[in-house]
Amino acid sequence: MTDAPVSRIRNFCIIAHIDHGKSTLADRLLQDTGTVANRDMQEQFLDNMDLERERGITIKLQAARMNYTAADGQGYVLNLIDTPGHVDFSYEVSRSLQACEGALLVVDASQGVEAQTLANVYLALENDLEIIPVLNKIDLPGADPDRIKEEVEAIIGLDCSNAISCSAKTGLGVPEILQAVVDRVPSPKDAVEESTKALIFDSYYDPYRGVIVYFRVMSGRISCKDKVLLMASKKTYELDEIGIMAPDQKKVDELHAGEVGYLAASIKAVADARVGDTITLVNAPADEALPGYTEAKPMVFCGLFPTEADQYPDLRDALDKLQLSDAALKYEPETSSAMGFGFRCGFLGLLHMEIVQERLEREYDLDLIVTAPSVIYKVNMIDGSEVMVDNPATLPDPQKRESIEEPYVKMEIYAPNEYNGALMGLCQERRGDYIDMKYITTDRVTLIYELPLAEVVTDFFDQMKTRTQGYASMEYSLIGYRKNQLVRLDVLINGERADALTTIVHQDKAYNVGKALVEKLKELIPRQQFKIPIQASIGSRIIASTSISAIRKDVLAKCYGGDISRKKKLLKKQAKGKKRMKAMGKVDVPQEAFMAVLKLNDGGSA
């Protein structure tokens, strides 16, 4: 079935910033090679989760195999391996880059390079990929390909003399791109006769066939009759089928070095076939696995609680099911005195958290309360032991702890230099340590700071975008733990501690945060039938307080024959809002209130 000689295979991916047109270009390549008939073309074929299509970003990567007759009259197999475009998923990106020999670097011809692109280009260069610069959207009025080329040369040091200008939207330049992939991307190493190693670069859960694994054969062969061993998880499987993505799955008998394909082997959960793991054969195992495998480590944590207590079992079932398809999702039961039963969940980052939350609400029809994201703290206890705390409400008492350490990241922000002041101000407010500032071109800089991750997982990204009119982009990586003077800030609603609102803050900021937080809560919690005191405290000391006065008037002025239906609609809307709130004691608290700590900067105070 596949008799593609290694010399005529090209494996490549597309590196692009969100919105720079990656998915549109991918669609265009599939269309121009006849892989997908025009009539079957849905917008952005490769992004096939609803959520992705709505947000216009790629979260789950996909792959497609295209047959292409090049200028030399020969038939080539082009494998496009899609990469996710978000910092939360940089590990997945690195694995898919490892499966390629080349990359199209797609840059918007009017907007230029962004930090995210930069990070992925460096990753690609580290993986020794051949990079073909492509300037997209040149049909738009603001396009300035020459300036952007200069920028790419200056920033990345990439020769742009043979960059391709294209418009994925109109199809201009797409044939040139296909030809360039054949001409410039090296063919895979011919390692067909070596022992079998295949790299897993993606997997997803199919309820009927189990986990479907996407892999690139790095050496040797895999046949559909083989028994395989996953070297990291040490599990063995009889293969049900193997095949290629054309782009729909098509069974084949055998795949050899250089090829990209999928396999199904009744694997129960994606955690059993993680991205980065090496597939080899049970009866002729490779000596060592491919390099670079790491287990996904959650960086951001939050509590998930059903608004109605009776949905708890449904939430548990939904998380169980989601985990089958999301190896990075971690969760354990959490009990909150204010919120009842729920789960403490760990995520790769904020986007990952949002995705999981949205999938739970959309695919499983759950009404959830999500608490503000937190990081994992290392608490050194007086007795010499060390406790990892991923839930602020469970931070041990001050008398028992010696010190608290929090995770730090190295943050690189890339922006036009006119925003230096605004960005440095932001980093300073967020307890950042200035490390360096590099001029990349005459008017673009990279600012490097070291920041507590806790300050980043709040609204850092939004603030950065707001303060730079959207021109800045950022990239960060974890650099370890540091000791800081941190305290636990509790919130009391109607005199009762609302543990879901507890945060850990720096001592110097505690007073301001406490004050801003109670004011924000006053704004976010609707007036109720009685007066509700809202207080912030450190230990037993109240540091800020306010109150929400009782509602005194809520009435429809008129209601006659013709109005009844319309007025009822209004009441139904009000009832629906109330139903979505979480009853904490006697107080109904809406979801937004649990995110109050992220919104303290809305009004410019604190």
Added chain:
Amino acid sequence: MPYPIPPRSAYLHIPFCHRRCYYCDFAVVPLGDQARADHGPGSRSIREYLSLLDREIASAPSGPPLSTVYIGGGTPSLLCPDQIGSLLDALAEKFGIQPGAEITLEMDPATFDSAQLASVLAHGVNRISLGGQSFDDAVLEQLGRRHRHTDLHAAIDWLVQAWRDGALRSWSLDLIQNLPGQTLAGWDAQLDQALASQAPHLSIYDLSVEPGTVFDRQRSLGLLKLPEDDLAVALMGRTSQRLAAAGLSRYEISNHARPGHASRHNRVYWSGAGWWGFGMGATSAPWGVRLARPRTRAAYAAWLESPTEESIAEAGLPLDDQLLVGLRRREGVTLQGLDADALVRRWQPFVERGWLQQRAGRWCLTDPEGMALSNQVLIEVIMWWEEALEGQSQSHQAI
């Protein structure tokens, strides 16, 4: 489920107005300040519409004689008295009108004089609802009204005269409260004049800013600031207290009347009994099947040609609706014979706060605290009802 009580009430909608007031989101057709019904600007529109209305009345199914008729709008007093008379004739021919029936006409100051008033009364109208809204010219201007306080006083004088003469059986005055910039003292002065008018029925509405109105736009631009909650509550409380002291009982959240002067027609809406409705934008519910007519003339005319099922807003007047409208009344509702323990539990906090009380086996909102917060009580009704329906459908599935 057929509604057991046949409809004995009819509502007729006359959409024409001189202008659209800034708070108004009704189905109205502004014809300009010069419009007249007899001849000249707007008269053709009015005649054409009245013939549609006649057609709708004529083609309705038959029913028992009417005990209440309400001609509302719009500004029905834009019509000539003869046109009002013809409409009543059409109803009389179709259903018959019971002796002693309450026949209300909405009239706006500056659209009629004493002769016209005498003429509509001669045609059988016996109750007038006067759209006064305010005695303050600055407020009238702010509301986008066409009349001024002198027009209102003149209209009141004619009504009082007709009432004394026995030509008019009852009349009502509309006022709007809770306006931007309103003070308690200013509102007291308005109430003084309302009471001095001797109107046996007062409808006092809180200004509500509806989508698409001039006020809505002003508010979105930050130009319209309604009184803060505390003042709004004080205004409402003052109204209730002063009118009660003057012998006008608050028989519904926005309606106050001397004994024997409560609007029988409006009570029909709040009682859950059925009614006929005719005209564009009018809602009818003859045997409990509520039907809202199209809100423009063209769509209404087309609908008359071929009435579509789409216009049906809701079938049946479900129990929750009856509670929603019933709780607006002083006498409240009865839960007798209902499986409503869960609702009573939901209501318990309101009872504890003194917003809801049980009186002679009926549940009613207290005046003024409970009435000011009626929505809080009503959303519990909605939540209870939705839960009950859910439980019902689940038990059906189980079977």
